[in-house]
Amino acid sequence: MPQNNETEKFRRGFLGPRDEQGLYRENEKIDVRGAASSVPAQDAPIRVAQVMGKMLGGGVETVVMNYYRHIDRSKVQFDFLVDADSTLVPREEIEDMGGGIFEIPPYQHVFAYQRELRRLFERESWRIVHSHINALSAFSLRAAKKADVPVRIAHSHSTAGKGEPIKNAIKAVLRMQANRYPTHRAACTEHAAKWLFGKGVDYRLVRNSIELGRYSFNAGEREKCRGELGLSDSTFAVGHVGRLTTQKNQSFLVDAFAELLKVRPDSVLFLVGDGADRKKIASRARELGIADKVRLLGQRDDAWRLYQAFDVFALPSIYEGLGMVAVEAQAAALPCVCSTEVPADVDLTTGCSHIELAEGPGRWATALLEASTVPSRGLSPSDAFGLKAYDIEASAVELGDWYIKLYEGAVKQ
Known part of the structure; x- marks a missing residue:
């Protein structure tokens, strides 16, 4: 040829x-x-x-x-x-x-x-x-x-x-x-x-x-990972994993986190991933005066460990086919707050909720804080059954x- x-x-x-x-x-x-x-x-x-x-x-x-x-x-x-x-x-x-x-x-x-x-x-x-x-x-x-x-x-x-x-x-x-x-x-x-x-x-x-067992919550791993990230026991850690792009909507999450800090100043937002919007997101954090509270970790191959360290997971996407990171987070018994543009198929545990983006950053801040009040970090039998389909x-x-x-x-x- x-x-x-x-x-x-x-x-x-x-x-x-x-x-x-x-x-x-x-x-x-x-x-x-x-x-x-x-x-x-x-x-x-x-x-x-x-x-x-x-x-x-x-x-x-x-x-x-x-x-x-x-x-x-x-x-x-x-x-x-x-x-x-x-x-x-x-x-x-x-x-x-x-x-x-x-x-x-x-x-x-x-x-x-x-x-x-x-x-x-x-x-x-x-x-x-x-x-x-x-x-x-x-x-x-x-x-x-x-x-x-x-x-x-x-x-x-x-x-x-x-x-x-x-x-x-x-x-x-x-x-x-x-x-x-x-x-x-x-x-x-x-x-x-x-x-x-x-x-x-x-x-x-x-x-x-996913490999469900790899993501299972481990208190010892949580303590170790939070120590590596420089977090105290009382620090509230909001996590997100995804490419830094328009689709994943991290700029909106930064705005919501700025509102959250007004209520709970001992908080940190972790953005795991890289992409075309990295500079835009960093710039937005500086504009809001919260750059020291927003940590862009870049591309990582140990997200399973980071889920252990977070207190709540956020996925404010403007569209998704599924949102696999929310499945991973739930496998780690991590409360999840997703946009309504994330399909309901991702609701595998009782710890997953959906909020409309139109409700604004303030409502999202409240939802993230409310999700963190789950009394214990673990999966109920019904939660484990829901996740089994993703083994x-x-x-x-x-x-x-x-x-x-x-x-x-x-x-x-």
């Missing part, structure tokens, strides 16, 4: 065909006809191409990696197709588990993006392509269809909301193609499925499951079985 300069420019760091150990030989360019096939030999695992878009440490990447860590990799293996401008690709972990990483042009370069995807799909002969880029899956699955990939899964992880007019306009156009190229559909909630695929369309519910061990078995069923169906065709 002819190459062009634009495509080649973005293929630096591309990991080529697998060697005898199942690893990839870096930067090797080969013709499609000589490619190693992703059709498994007898007893070899099925290889599924996971189209990830940009890996920036967000929720979707966390979901897919959770499944990859817990799926039976002797039966199903993942290969990750990531945009070349990704900043947080867990390369070493993926390769150690037997997965492959393919860097492709960023999706903003639409034509180069689709050319490279089609080239890879034809060369690697994946029977299953699972695309996680929401409305943008129209591009990746179009390329997969042109390459005659028999199983093409579009996965809806999110929705849309106010405050992002340009992005929403693009989404609206792409949603019209949402059902044109996939053979199968998946979503984290019914809300996310209806948003992308419309009403009455069949889809598979694939929950944003990654069981969910990974279900996903693996689905992949195998789809693969076997494709082979018979």
